[in-house]
Amino acid sequence: MALSNVVAAPDRRVRSRVPHRLTRREGERIRLLGQLMDKVRPEEVMHQLETWVEAEVKAVIANHNLHSLHLVRTEPRLAEFYACADLIQIDSTPLVAFGRLVGRGTRGKHRSTYLDWREHFWSLADRKGWRVMFIGGAEGVADMAAERLKARHGRVDLAVRSGYFDAAPGSEDNRRLVAEVAQFAPQVLLVGMGMPRQEIWIADHLDALPDCVVLNVGAAFDYEAGVQKAAPRWMGKAGLEWLYRLAVDPRRLFHRYCVEPWHLIGPIMDDLKAALKR
Template identity: 25%
Template sequence: MFNDDINTIFINNEQTIINTINAHSYIVAKSDNVFKNALLESDILLPDGEGIVLMARALMGEKIKKIAGADIHSYLLKEANDKTLKCFYLGASESTLKLIKNKLSKNHTNITFGFYSPPFKDVFSESDNRDMLNKVNEFAPDILFMGMTAPKQEKWVHNHKDQINSKIICSIGAVFDFIAETKKRAPEWVINLKLEWLYRSFTAWRLTKRYIYSTPLFLIEVYKLKYFKKQPND
């Protein structure tokens, strides 16, 4: 299904926003309307978490597969290399972007790459926003990869999508660190056991706190939706 959607995007040549959702972002979105709207108005919203897979099975009887941000990036990068496209990376530090550039340029010789590291702050100024938009639009990428973590990246795209000159906009957050290898993604055997979330929880106290906070709330939400017949968007 994802492959079909992406092929349609390249054929139609229309701007497409790709976001992901997991248990934590679901809980955050319940109290953040801008983030909630950013996710709901995504052109493609992918399940980047076993919690969302569980929710789909429990509420709708659907068997879906987790698609992580790293998987989306790899797929789009292959398409970009096959089609000789332009990719822009917005987010992370200068040093991280340099590592990404050195690594990807060697293995994807058909892609033209662009990079920009925005200021590290909770809220961007109008000047910051103009600088980011100018950098992206001057490059005019076929694919814009956002790496500013959720919900910041999704909200920024949502607020500026009409000003962004890019065919595909894909928010992948921590994947920037995986590409640069400043942080390691879980081994494949851990991913296959559906325990990537547990592996990540041991990599940073910030993520540990996130799982401790979000996981119980999410499971309660699934229970309420299943047994009290509420809808996920209520």
């Protein structure tokens, strides 16, 4: 992926949000099921993240999957988050397959999510000595994950905060949390509070955050703490990760995987019709 056109800032003061213009390859940004997303490989995402960290700018890396595509149709606030995202990964093998079917040129290499680039990210953060902050998870989970990560990546300056707080704008919890983030001044901020709560929180507080790269990462630290077991990566590449997760937690995920996709029939038919016309 080509580098963004950014200029390094001399300090880390909070300033107004200015979306970054990426010099994308032709056809790299596509519209699929009514939403914009980028055909980028995990290593390209990490390259762009490193570029932004070194330039000391504020940027947002988001992701789309079938769950988010459903939620964005039912939760208007979610659209605000995607509108301020600088880079939007495709976090779904079925979505990649559908993009290829309708002529958008997506391939398996374009699937990108935390589990695809986690080792690359922590190795990079360790080598560079980055300040990384994570917000999310139940009480104690983030601390457990932090201990494990620090044992393997001792040069990362890592701070964590539970996701159990009053996320309403203007609440005392929020004011305290934003102040903690500003004091720590992370270079990378990982927010893992589940969709759509994490995205709405980022959109609500983006202007108040210090200059850093912000990512929505869902259950990332649940995996790092070992309280959730990640599916084998071959299942992710084969498009079967959803089946693994459904088998592990059917009560919570049945509606997401077996009901929500039916709500996307409208945009699916729109994309199929457009492909036939092309």
